[in-house]
Structure formats: C-alpha cells, structure tokens
Amino acid sequence: MIQKFDRNDRRILKFPAVHPCEGISPAILLQSLINLSYNICGYQSKIFASQRKNAREIFRQVSILLMFFEDIQERRPNVLDSVVLSLSELHSTFQKIQFLMEDCTREDARIWILMKAHFVSNQFQDLIRAIATALDVLPLRSIHVSNEVKELVELLSKQARKVKMELDEEDENALKRVILILNQFENKFEPEPCLIKKILDYLDIRTWTDCHREIKFLDEEISMEYSKSDGREVPLLSSLVGFLNYCRAVLFEDCDFRYVDQSEVKSNLEMLSCLNLEDFRCPISFELMTDPVIIPTGQTYDRASIQKWLKSGNLSCPKTGEMLTSTELVPNTSLRNLIQQFCAEYGISLYKSRMKNRDISRTISPGSPSYAEAMKFLAEFLDRRLYWGSSYQKNKAAYEIRLLTKSNIFNRSCLIETGTILPLVKLLTSTDPSTQENVISALLKLSKDSSGKKEIIENRGLKFIVGLLKDGLKLETRQIAAATIFYLSSDNEYRKLIGEQRETIPSLLDIIKEGTTCGKKNAVVAIFGLLLDQKNRQSVLEAGTVPLLVELLVSSSDKVELKTDTLAVLATLADSIDGSIAIMQASGLPSIMKLLQSITSPAGKEYCVSILHSLCINCGVDVASVLAKDESLMSALYALLTEGTSHASKKAHLLIRILHKFCETSSSRLIRGVRHEQFVDVR
Template sequence: MVFGWRRRKTSPHGNKKKKLRELAKMEFAIPDHFLCPISLDLMKDPVTLSSGITYDRESIEKWLEAGNFTCPVTNQVLGSFDQIPNHSLRKMIQEWCSQNQTHGVQRIPTPKIPVMAMEVSEILFSVSASTGRLDSKGCLESVQKIQKWAGESERNRKCIVMNGTANVLASAFDRFAKESFEKNASLCEEILSALNWMFPFDKETQWYLGSETSLNCMVWFLRNSTDLSAKQNSILTMEEVLSSGDHKYAEELAKIDGAKEILVEFIRKQVSPTITKASLMSIFYMASSSSSSLSEKIKFEFVEMGLVSLLVENLVDSEMGMAEKALGVMDELCGCEKGRRKAYENALTIPVLVKKLLRVSEVATGFSVSAIWKLCKFASREEERALVEALQVGCFQKLLLILQVGCGDETKEKATELLKLLNPYRAGLECIETVDFKNLKRSF
C-alpha cells in the first residue's frame, strides 16, 4: 500500500486568527516613553529630573541612594536632586492601562505624594509644642499622622527616621510618662509602636528611653497591658535601649520592682517567640552588668527565681535564635556560685549543654563551651561528677572537633583548658554520638 503525503492547505480562517493574534500583540506593545529607562518596566510614578529625563520614582531613588550624582541617560551631573511628578505622563499611562484591560493590564493607581523633609519637620515641631504644653491629645494626633505616613511607603519611613523623629518621640514619651502612666497610656503606647520601626536609636534617644521614668513606664505596660502588641512594643524598645552597651540602663531596669519577675514569667509562659527572645536578651544585659557587685546580686535573684532550670528545659527543644539567647543567659548565670550550684542539681544541665555544641551556631557553641568550662573549672570535690558527666556524653571529642574546624580565640582558650580538665577522667568513660558530627564542615 502506498501512502501519499500531501501538504495540508491552510484554512483561510486560520490565517485570520493568526493575523488577529499578531494584531493584538502589536496593540499590546507598551509605548517606549511609558517605560522607565532604568528598570525598563512600566512606570507607576513617573518623575522628571533636572536633566529633563523622566524615570519611575522607585528606580531613580535607588540610583541616587547608591551615591550616584548623574542622570543615568544623559550622564550629566545633576544640578538638583528634586524629583518633579510628571502628572501628564502618569495620566497617559493610566489611560493606556484602562484601554488594555482586556489583555490583563491593571490600571496603575494614582500614587500618593511622598512625605517631604519639611513636612516631617513641621509635624515634629507640633509634637514638641504639644509635649511642652502636656497636650496629650494634640501629641497623639501628630504621632498618628506620622504612623499614617510610615504606612504608605518605605521611602516615607526613611524620610521620617532621617529627620530625627525617634529623638523627638523619645523625649515626648519620657515627658508624658513622667506626668502619669495611666493618664497618658494611649499616647505612650502609640509612641512605642512608632519607635519600633526606627531602630537603631542614637545616643540621645537611648538617653530619653533609658531614664528611670521611661523604663518604669515600659515595665508598667508589660505588667498591666492586656494588648499583646503593646507588651511586644515595650519589651522590644527596652531591649534596643539595653543593647547600647551602656550598663547604666540595665542597672536602672534591674532596680525597678517586679521587672525581673516579669521577664522570667514571660520565659516561663512563652507568650510569644518575639517576647521570649527579647526577655532573654534583657536578662542577659542585666546579668552582664559592668558593676561586679550589682551583677552578682542580679544573677543571684534570677537564680532564686528558678531561671537555671527554666533555661535547661527550654534548651531541650528550641530553635536557633532562642537557643543562642538562652545559652548566653545560662553562661552568665554559671558565672556565679549560686547559679553553678543550681546547674549541678539539674541532671539535664551538662547533657543539654554538650548537646548544643556544634548543633546550633558558632555563637551558641561559644556560650556552651564557656558554660561547661565554668561548671568544670570551679567544681568542688563533691561536684566533680560534672566532669564525668561531660565525658560520658561525648564532650571530649566535640571539643577536639571544635578546635579542628575553627572557633574564636576565647572559645579556643576555654576549649583547650577544658580538654586538660577532662583528660584525667577519660579512662572508660567516653561516649561518641556520631549523629552530632554529620554535615560538619571545616572553616579552612
């Protein structure tokens, strides 16, 4: 049987459909002058520079923020960084989008005018004036306006922060808190909410927020507020102030009645991961206070509240961020005799600390080594079983591996001394858990 292959005739209807598709593509092509010269995307907020060239605002702002002083197209040095909205072109783009909705093009909404430095200065002047008069209502309205601007765009937030807003708000917070926590609770809560996206703080802002009055107000929110976000904003602001490195803020917080108990309770109840982590960091800053006598007193109080056992329980099953912070606090508490005694009493302490070696992060390993070193170095004759326990759960091999893969100088020094302390007890006591060494990479 013979098969004859013949060219199939093209249907006139097929040609018509093809032409319609090509025509649709041609109609859908975006006009060149609607495209941003930088991103080559359809402009949403066209602005014109002093060079006469129009760009999408987001693209040209990134260009200028990167330290460029020229027009990307003409390469001429810009005489001014002013970005003038091109309303005519924007309207043309919006009309074109409306005409091409059948092709899935969505109409670009009219962009909101970005806040200018002058407007920020004016609203901050209003905040300062209201603070001077103790006009909480007027101040609240100004802070809410700042919050509204911040919610509109990231650019607005940058503009607000760059003009010293955090400093003015911190001053207002301290002043109204000094008058009355309860009376000005709504205003203080709104200020804390605004300050939470203005990290990090400058020294003057930290000074206002680290005052006795301001810290008392934050503790008051932690104790009395029923709103979880208010508690979170308070403790995050508190943590940011304590992280400045100035120990006087941590020491001031430690003096406030009930502050330490609240932080421990947050760790016990696990209200939220954010609050728990911030509580751990706040305790860490207080426990590592520069004043040795005060630091010992603070550590003793935390140990008396059962924090050592609480940390061990949390470390059994915790994610990286939580484990790092918990180990940092544990290391600090093991620096005092009472803390070590409580650690010896808990059968899980040594196994958990050894388990965290090489398991979490370099930071966590450093804290774990330091805590184990303190427990072994300062162990009395009755407490020498800590060294035996460390060997039984594979501490010796892990320390050797830590030295091989690389670590910080302080960790290296403590790991080396630990090996010397453990070596006399090695005979017949070692245990290796190979699962801990999986996927381990050298640092060289």
Template sequence: MAKSEKHKLAQTLIDSINEIASISDHHTPMKKHCGNLSRRLKLLIPMLEEIRDNQESSSEVVKALLSLKESLVPAKDLLSFVSQVSKIYLVLERDQVMVKFQKVTALLEQALSGIPYENLEISDELKEQVELVLVQLRRAIGKGGDVYDDELYRDLLSLYSDIGSVTESDMLRSVAEKLQLMTITDLTQESLALLDMVSSSGGDPGESFEKMSMVLKKIKDFVQTDNPNLDDAPMRLKSRLPKLQDGDQDRPVPPEDFRCPISLELMTDPVIVSSGQTYERECIKKWLEGGHLTCPKTQETLTSDTVTPNYVLRSLIAQWCESNGIEPPKRPNNSQPSSKASSSSSTPDDEHNKIEELLLKLTSQHPEDQRSAAGEIRLLAKQNNHNRVAIAASGAIPLLVNLLTISNDYRTQEHAVTSILNLSICQENKGRIVYSCGAVPGIVHVLQRGSMEARENAAATLFSLSVIDENKVTIGAAGAIPPLVTLLSEGSQRGKKDAATALFNLCIFQGNKGKAVRAGLVPVLMRLLTEPESGMVDEALAILAILSSHPDGKSVVAAADPVPVMVDFIRNGSPRNKENAAAVLVHLCSWNQQHLIEAQKLGIMSLLIEMAENGTDRGKRKAAQLLNRFSHFNDQQKQQSGLGVEDQISLI
C-alpha cells in the first residue's frame, strides 16, 4: 500500500512541477525570480523519478512527499499570480511580492529538508543535486530582491507620484520598453490586468489602483503619439477582414493562417522570420527597417533579420485560391527567397524554386514522387548549413516526419529520417525538429521497424538531437531506449556504433539510466566487453561507468560478476578504459564492500597506486577514491577483529 501511495505521490509531484514550469513568465518584470524558482523545482524531477521507480518505501518517505506536495501549491499560485497580474503593480509593489517569493521558498526548503534521504535508494549524484537546490533556496531566502531593475522602479515611481506633471519622453519610452507595453495588445492586456485587480478588490480599489491606471494612460498616450500608426501595429485586437471590391460580397474570406498578421491581407509572398512566424515580405521588411528587433506576433527577440520563403504556405494559398475561383496572388518580381528583408538574395532563384517543387512532391499521393523528393532533400541538406536553414524554414520537416510513419516504402523512410539527421546538424533546427514538429515518435518508429540503414540513421539522429539536455528527456520518454539497446545488440557494426553513442548521451540524464537498465542494456554491455573483435569495448565501458552510478544499475552490474573484468581493464586497458573501469569499481565498492575484498585478491592495489601516480587526471581521481575506500575498510576491519584486509584474504 505504501509503495503504491509513494508511486502516485511521486508522479503527482513530477506532474505538478512540470505544470509550474510551463506557466508563462516571459513578459513579467519578475521573470528572473519566476525562472529561478521553476528551474530549481525542475532539478528535483530526477530524484522524484528515482523515488517513484524504487521498490522500497516507508511511511516516513510518504509523509515527506506529502509535505513537498503541499509546499508546491503556494508556489504554483504565486507563479500564476505573477504571470497574470499588472506589470505596473509588480514593479511598484515589488517588496510585497518579494515577501511572497521568500515565503514560498522557505516552505519548499523546509519540505525538502524533511525528506529522509538516508532511507532512499538514490544515487550520490542525485543527493548532491538536491543538496545544491537546498543551498540555492536558502541563499534565495536570505538574498531577497537584489535582482531588481532599480532604474525602472525609480522611473515608474516618479510617474506614479507626479501624475499631473509633464514627463520626459525618454523616461516614458524606457518604461514602456522595459515593461513591454509597446503595442495595442500589450497595453490592452495591462489594462485588463488592472481591471481584474479592481474587480477582485470588491469594486473599491483605493487610490493606488486609480493612480496605476493613470500611469498606464500616460504610457499609452506616449506610445500612440510616438507611433501614430499604432492602430496598424501587429497584434491589434480589432480584426480587419481583407478588403472586398464592389460586387465581391460573396467572396470567401481567406483562412487566418493565409493572412499576414501585420496587414491581415492574403499573403502573396509569405516569408518566415527566425521566430518561426510567417509574414508578408513587404510588411516584415518595413517592420525590420523601422529598427524593431522583435517578432511582431510573439514579441520574441529575433536572432537574425534573415527571412526565408514559406514555399509550402505559398502553394497552399494558391490551391485555396484555385478551389475558390479566385486568381492566385502574384508574387513580386523582386522576391528574395533567403536574405535580409531589404537586401538582395545571394542564392539563385531556381535553387529555391527547386525546394518548393520538392516540398510539393513530398505531399504527393504517388510513392515514387515522395521517395525521389525525400532523397533529393537528403542530399541538399547534406551539402551545407545554408541549405539546412532554408529547407527547415520552408516547412519541410513536418512533411518528412509524416513520411516516417505513413510510408510503407523502406527507401522513403530511410531518405526521410536521414534528411532529418542532416537537418539536425544545424543547431537552430534541433528544437524545431523535437518540439515544433514532434519528430521523436516517428524517429523511434523507424528505429523499431525500418531497414537496417534507416535504423542506423534514426539512432544517429537521436544522438544529434540529444545534444540538447531538454531533448534527452523527450527522447527517453518516447520509448527510444529499448530499440537502441536492440540495435546495439543485433545491429551492424555501424548500427552498434550509432546506438552506443545515442545511449551514452541519453544516459547522461539521470532519469534515463533506470530505463536503460530495465531495457536490458547491462548484459549487452558486459557481452561486448568480452568481445574485443566487436570494436565496441570503449563505448561499452563508458556507458557501463554511467549506469553503475544508478541504484538499479549497481545491482544488475554486480550480478554480472564484473570485478575480474574491471581489474583486467585497469591492468591492460587504454588510459580511457582504465579510468572508466575504475569508475565502475568506485560505484560498486561503495555499494557492497565484498567487491573490495574480491578486487584486492586480484591484485588491484599495485595497479591503483601506479594509476594514482601516472594515470589521466580522471584516472588519478578514481584510483585515489578506491585507495581511500580500501584504507577505510582496512581500518574498520582492524577495529572489529584486529585483522586487515590482507589478513582476511589469507584466511579465505
């Protein structure tokens, strides 16, 4: 019963933390405080996953988890409040809000301190990670609000205190920019937030809310004066439908996605900016030339002023026009497929027309067209980074992902997954592939059922994507680890290499170690260690060193009689293999002292002394750790029976 309750509690806590982390705080003056709190809570997830999956349980652990669950409620409430409340209020009442943060932080620190870590089967690394969170929480309690923008506070306080006075435009501009109140939508949302606070006060907000509203009006008047065309700015609330000519009252209204978010007109030359949003080229060109550095729709800071044609959308618009009896919009002759919005293209137009043609073939109902298009995109994406950016920005990734699961043609699958592999080489594409396009389940599908070459490239793709830490979690949760273990065991030589590199990267994340152990990875690794001809010894030993730090990993590794193998690597292996073998023994010997006696009997002491003196830096550290464990164990035995380790061995 306790085990079932513990499992449910731990999962509830994981879900709660993920929900808290998903609360938007990007546009609040307290975003740093919100981000720090969310980040610290997310660091607890690996520990909670271990607690959830461990077999042992106790009423004391359950009680501690319940306390942590209770402490998360005010944390979630506070972040929800901060993400929705008036920005002006947050700045002017920053001390009051900060007290709430400190109270929430203190509750979390108290709950974490009450967890009986000595009764939990979690790794030393996780205990250190939780201790780090505790240190950060305690520091946050004592530090208070020392990360404020004091200049913003002083300027806003000046506006608040001197409502009737004339205010310098520079101050208003600074306040509006820092609070991100530069568009009609932003100003309207801030007004609604103040209105909600008035409503929640029972209709009697007092003088402070009235003065905050007057401050907002001052900011709004300045922004509208500074930007006379604000009514035509992006994200305005009032929606304007495309203009209809006389006699065109029955003309169908284009879908919202076909209209530019700035002009709200049907797009003739849609282009994608670095935030992933699509605009009419001329509209975004004027926006960028006006000195704006953000995406008009999302307000994200643009990493580049380069725009890329959205060929797929352009084709869909043309198809919609044709099906509705409307003349398709004509693209301007000076369209620049991939360039700054205001500069000339450095890439031949026919190259981009070729990409557009290939994307249309990907959506074809003819398998031959899909296969040939995916193959050509595979080659284009392999050539250079410019092609990778252009292909991804044009909307190719979702179409390739679709082919991973719907195509019954092995060759098409292989081309599609390899195209995604080549596109993932570009750092900007990794997040888009995993999150925007949801490619991981499709890649795992190919890894399970594709041809050997497709499985190899699927494994390589997962390795490429897992370079980003957040992706490790997503890939592990999608069920990628069992088929990777199968490929490591049964694949071709290249397949084994690809699977090993992917598994190594994924198992760096604590939460994936248990998944790998349960998928049967340890026996496969031990077998590869005894097969030098496999060429997989280095990779197998490196992964084993990671898994042996996991509670379940230790027990499974120990059952495989690893000590003689590890001692032999310390005696005859390469410098890298020596340090990994020593790392395995460090974890095993801290778990079961019988391994110390066995290793001593095999003559490890002289090997460790040599390694401590002449090994690699990591090897020296691991050798020193083992020597310390031998010394400590020897002292214990002397105290208990007057016999040292060597004496005990002589009696065995």
C-alpha cells in the first residue's frame, strides 16, 4: 500500500515523503514509481526561473529509470525482496524530487527559490546521491530487462555517484543582485530601475500580477515564520516583501484592480454589536486585547503590541505621546478577566483572537531595516503620484495604498506621516467609480490609526466621506464609506461631528434599505457607533430608523450577525422613553418576543431581553399585559437565568419580577372588582 500525503498542507521546501508499507505488492510499487516518474518528467514543460541546469540532470536520470521500470513491468518477472527494498528507497526519493520540482516551478515563489538557491542546490545533490545509493544495492543482474536498459542503468549508477549539482553562475549573479538591492534600501539609497528590471526579467516576473502573487506568497511565509519560536527567516522575507511592494507600485504601470480580497469589503466588523467592545480593543492594533498590560502613563495596551512598539525604539506612550519613565508592563488582571468572560459568554475563540492579534501586531514595526526604507521610498512615490500623476496613476496609487494598508500597521503610519491623506481626501471628489472606491477603501484602512482619523478630520475629509456615503457612484463605495464612518466614530470628539452632518444618518438608512448583507451590517454598526453620543440619539429616532430596523429583523431571516447588530441598536434606543415608544409604534414588540425564543446568538438573546425590559419600564402595562399572556416567553426568560450571559440573566430576572408583580396587581384588581359587585344593590 502507498500512503498519500496531503499536498495542500505542505510548506515550501519541505519534503515529507511517505515510505511504502512493508509487504507491498511489487506490481503496485512498480506502477506507483512509473506514475511518479511521469509526473516528474511532466515538469520539463514548466518554467524554471532558477535551478535550470540541476533540473535538467534530474530529468535525464528519471527518464532513464522510467524506461527501466517500464521494461520490468512489461516482462513481469519474479521480483526479489532485495529488489523491492531498492525500489522502495527510489520511491521515497522520487516523492522528494516531485516536491522539489513543484517548488522550483511555482509561479508565486520565484524570488524565494532564488534566495534559497544554495539550499535548493544541496537538495538536488542529496537526491542524486540517494538515487546512487538505491542503485548501489539494486541486484541488477537478477532483474530480467533488456541489455540496453541494463547498460544505461549501470552507467547512470556510476554517474550519480560522481555528478556535482552546483549553483548555476547566472543564478549566483541574480542572487547577488537581489542582495545588493536589499542592501541599498537598508542604506537609504534608492536602487536604479534598470538593475531591478534585470532581476525581474531573469525571474520572469513581468507583470503587476506576477509581482503581486510573489508578495502574497511571502506574506504567508512570514505568518508561518511568526508561528515558530525563532522566526529567523522573517528579516529576509520582510526585506523581499518591501522590495516587491516597491517594484509593484513603481515599475509596473498596468495594474489588475481585481485583486481585492472580498473579505476586505466586510471591513472586519464581525464583533461590533457588543456595547463594551471598544474598551477591549488595543489602541495600537485596534484588535481585541488578549493580554492587556498597563504602562507608566496609566494607558492599557495589548502586551504584544506595546512590546513591538518599545522594541522598535519608541519610548513614548502611543496614545498620549508622553515620554515613559520606565518600560515596566503591569498586567491588567481585572480587564483580562473581563475579556475572558466576554469571550466565553459570546462564544468567541480567545485562541483565534490571539492569533489574529499576533498577525496584525507583528506589523507594528517593520520586519527589517530594508523593508522600512523601501516603504519610505514607496510612500514618497505614491504621495507624488496622488498629487501630480495622471487620472489613471492617481487611481493606481490609491489602489496600492489600499493593498499596503490592509493589514500592516507600519505601512499605515508610514503613509500617514508622508502626508498621503490630504491628496486622498481631495480625490474623494473624483467622478470615476473605480477611483472613488479605491480612495475610500484606502482611507478606511488609514482611519484605523488614531493619527489617520485626526488627519482625515483636520483635512475636512468628513464632508467628502459623507458625500460618498450619500452619492457614491457604486453601492460598494457607499458601503465602504459606512464602515469608515464607524471607525471615525470610535473617537468621542469625532462622533459628535459626524452626527452634526445632516446627510449622515439618512444616507446610512438608505444603505440599510438598498445594500448587501455586508453593507447593511456596516450601516447598522455605524449607527451604533453614533449612538454612543447621547446627542445623536434624537437625530437617529427622527430619521425614522426604528421602523426600518424592525423591518430588517423580519427580512434578514437567516442573517444572525445582522440581526444581532440590529438588536444592539434597538436596545440602545429603547433605553429612552422616545425610543421605546418608537419601537411600539413600529410594531416591534411581537418580532422581539419571537426572536428571544428563536435567535441562536447569546448576544442576540441578551439584546432581546434588554429591549423587553426597557419597553416594560418606559411603556408600562401596555407591554407587560402582552408579555404576561405569552407562556412560552416566560419559559425562555427562565432559561436565560441559567443559560444566558451574565447581563442577560440579570435582565431576565428583572423582567420576570416585573411580570409577576403585574400579574399579582391584575389579580388583586379583579378580586376587588368581584367583591364590590357582590354588595351592589340592583333593585
């Protein structure tokens, strides 16, 4: 039996060959070897950006052995155990050869294979020696094959022992050129484009798309390296990413604007329905803190984020700018316990959150000096393009910023410091749909940085963002603008300014009416962010938000996250008498009662019971009488006492007390009414 390895899980330049099982049928082993040989020879038609000479030698040897295997199969002789042993060793070696061929011909790893050229050459040498060793113990005389094939195999065995798989001179020169360019970046010297072009042409990286693929591969490798204890490859990988980011933006004019991850449009708002979530976010990474610590200024940060900040040479508080008297980090135990409780109650994986935080927090500082300087050159180039480029060049520059800032904190800060926000804000008035989308997407990423928010507001970007929210030429553009509004509203001061823009709330409501599920969610959480300022609540009510949200609860039947976010907004509005009345007038009570019993989200149940409690408090017996008549509702409330979140349990307890008191009061009134009738003289 031949075991198989899942090739999708294999990391590049790892060769997890599976040895054939003991007692394997010679016929099966032979057929598997033939299949492997054909697979290896099939790589001859593919492009080898490097290692061409070594690959040719491998193909020659495998082709000869393929003839040998097929000759054995045709003659069908009795195969001795010693022959099976040798063929098993060849089988394991051929698997490794196939893995190596696969890696050397990858379309997205050409520069990495070049940088690992010496290691790859050593692998070729080891595999050739493994073939020689297997052939040394092969009892060739006992195998019935033609004399011609036997002579070829004997000659191959001798050559395999002597052949030297060395690095091709052209590969060596290309490798030296890449190292030279990385050193130039590190020394703050911008390389000559002609030198860069020679390397890219040698590796057959000829288009923007080719370059982008290489960057994506290297980013994935960096993530894998950070999951290891040493991460020793990170500086080199980061340097290459910086180099290729520069190449993609500066050297390739033609751009494929389709390379946008659709998850980006969702703007990572999955957890924004929770009222206290903002208190749990790290001010540096804007991600959920998993290990909060306090620094001497009294501010709290996630440990991984602040450590990266300090290691990069910063000795000030990122939030206040105060100089630190010491770098001591004091665990914020109470906040950590709250976060752990929060994650447990809402079914959030703390492990996944920690991994996500690690991925984003690793980008607070550049992975290497070469990356940092390449990014600075690139930021200046993009800034110039945004000011002085053609319409196409400005659009491409915005798109490059969109890609660079997607999940990299250092890139965001570098582009903000260079001054790219002002020209981006000016481009918001563009009449080109593609430019509008790319510019607002870039500003969305930059708005996650506290300095980015400030720059957007101070450069009068809010007015233009609200304009796109209302009149963007593409629905996607308007939806991304809604997400940007949310991030801007995370600041107390800006929240008030956003609410004062007359078009903000009506435009968000239009997206709730017309948008995709993702767009509706963006608009709902943006409204939720605005409601954190009490002054915005009346404006939200007057805009007719409540009837639309109640309708959304019914229409989004299978969208649990969207329902939960909608309930969060309604729960906030229900705190006031006007909000409760609006919910009652919109006939929201039956829908919320039904959702309490049907929604699967723990947060959704919490918001439902919170709304019902507020309605009872603010609207009195009209609500209590309806709730008291529903026996199934009472069962759901009692279930929340033991199964709900701590907040839901508390609200359920209060609501049950209100309903019991209402029932007791109603019974007393009824009894008094009956007694009174008994003594009335009816004559």
